[in-house]
Amino acid sequence: MNRLTNTIRPYAWGSTTAIPELLGTPPTGEPQAEMWMGAHPGAPSRIDRGQGPVALDTVIDADPAAELGEAAVKRFGPRLPFLFKVLAAGAPLSVQVHPDLAQAASGYADEEARGIPLDAPNRNYKDANHKPEMIVALSPFDGLCGFRHPAEAADLIDALGVPALTPYVDILRAQPEDQALREVLSAVLGAEPDAMAETVRAATEAATRLAQTPGSAHAAAYAAYAKAAHSFPGDRGVIAAMLLNYVRLQPGEALYLGAGIPHAYLDGLGVEIMANSDNVLRCGLTPKHIDVPELMRIVRFEAGDPGVLRPEAGPDGEELYPAPIDEFRLSRYLLAPGADPRTLPAGTPQILLCTSGQVRLRTLGPARTPAADGTELTLAQGESAYIPAGEHTELTGQGTLFRATVTV
Template sequence: MSLPPFALLHNPVRPYAWGSPTAIPALTGTAPTGAPQAELWMGAHPSAPSELLAPDGAGGPQPLDELIQRYPNAMLGPDTVGRFGPALPFLFKVLAADRALSLQVHPTRTQAAAGYAAEEARGVPLDAPERVFKDPGHKPELICALGDFEALCGFRPAPDTARLLDALAVPLLARWADDLRAHPAAEVLPALLRRVLAEDRPTGPQLRDITRALHRLAAEGGPFAEACAGYARAAAQYPGDPGLVAALLLNHVRLTAGQALYLDAGVPHAYLRGVGVELMANSDNVLRCGLTPKHVDVDGLLAVTSFHTGEPQVLTALPGDRFEDEFPSPAEEFRLSRLRPGPAAVRAELPTPQILLCAEGRARLHAPGFADLDLPRGASVYLRPGAGPVELTGRGAELFRATTGAPAQAGTGWPNSRS
């Protein structure tokens, strides 16, 4: 086998209904089709793997997951195979949302393993609509905005939520504001969710009252105006969905380009709109709690949700050197950084598998004995570890780099030397 050290990726696009028809085509320089293009997947997920276009042309494009299964050590390196088995431990995406995604929570690894085993034992088919755990893994995720980006993330501090519910002045919510002031949020919030999602779902007229109040607060200005505008849009996108009440309990976050959120297990979240790069452990385990036509398993949801309240932590990349900034996250499966190479070649030996996405400008990869690889804006490339030194140059280039996280972090490649 003579696989080159790097190869361009040909990536599948997921056409979920909430996707922007234009943002991903604008990034990749392709013509919009008129259909939504929600997510561009860069990775080896078996349901939609990227394909490698080998620069030497040998064998033509091949699915990355199949190449990894056939050549785990060559494609991932023995360290990564030892840590995670013969599979790429992360999935890298460009996400482009015109409308809100479902409100959701991801389980811990222990919860996922137990839930997966229980559903397997009960014989629930993997593709059944009520199936919750698609695999035994957890799914920490990190999203970095590429422009103006709106999200809901974690439960808002209880006194602030009580103020918002008061300001909405809707009878359905008044009692919960009092409860939030009188009792611990960790008791009130699960009771509220159980009530609105299962036992006593709000009626259409009640949801319309809330929506009217959201429009009023959005128009009046004040501390909740921006959040209320976001909630009102979500209400219009998912009419009659009781998840709107759950959304009111969460922090509304506005990110600008380069700002990021890390979503750990148990943290409820929803992306409302915007374009970003997202890096996550390679799992499909999602428990939905609203803003969705899909199955909502309320007991399962409450069992994995963390009812911790607080302000969300907005991350920015920590300056490494002048060439690479890293987004801090505790995930073992992945690490996200941003590279800004210039005309002087930066050289690296890579011990872990990597995917680079060129988000701005143009970059070029060079390895002795192989054809140079041009990375225009929107192009992505897979670099396999241990294939010798690789050099990167760029013109106005900004690249996002996905690779495995700690403990191998000390030696994931760039930046280590310059030539």
């Protein structure tokens, strides 16, 4: 096992205080949006096995079978197939969707054939992989996930009293669900920019008022939309966001975001895990490129409940957050003082993150290589560790530990 040294990404939407509070470090005054744990080449974690810090992707490249396990290499190839993060949103992220595996592969091949540079602002597909993801709240966490039922969206938008939105309300009430959502989103994204900006300003004023009106239906949702609008004045994504379910997660609750599901994170601290991909198609709350035709091809126009997840009890104290994919598997352990040690399953690569208290790790079986930290390691709040496949590890202590691995 090895302690991880991780990179913090300073995206503009990041909180200035949440990650420093988790890590017990002083704020810098700058946004700290994400702490990356894993082997993503954009910001790989580093480990020290006695010869100085080395990037985790370099370590894995040197001996994939030993680090990941032969089954994981056969299933996913010679790389860690997930990226684990601490995410701290102080302002809304863009409303976005991710492609499925076939869409990503075809989109990437098409853009490669057309010679679009990977760093071009109009590039949609950075790789050929899909990007399912899961967020687990560490604090109360606001987000948008999936489409509201059109009738509910119509009532919410109609209550704003903005005449320019009436045609959208009429469509939402008159058309079949999938057709109504498709038509309204297409109309919003295709609207004349200046006129839409004025509509958004009027909607923002109304949403702000309704959020502060005692007894107002959807007051929390209006407050979230108004906050997003203040971060992105006049952005058409504000109206697109009103088509989506607003959800507030309590600590320990989670959302799974599959392919084609529009979503946005608005505010709060959480742990996020995703398949190792950078493929994002945006539809608002962003100054970045929006490819409307490709977006409309990828979005799944299905209304329903956002599907808040809670962990399911498993063996030896493990609590699993179920997800219908194999590239990542996320669980947690709630460790009480004086409780019997817990033994982690072995055979796959693991990243462990302590989010409260203090957790002690001990290697039970022979380590692949002598770790710089020896066969025992203590993780304080905000600290993380990497365990290669084949190492058996025991947990003791008091606190909360998240375990990220794969299913093979």
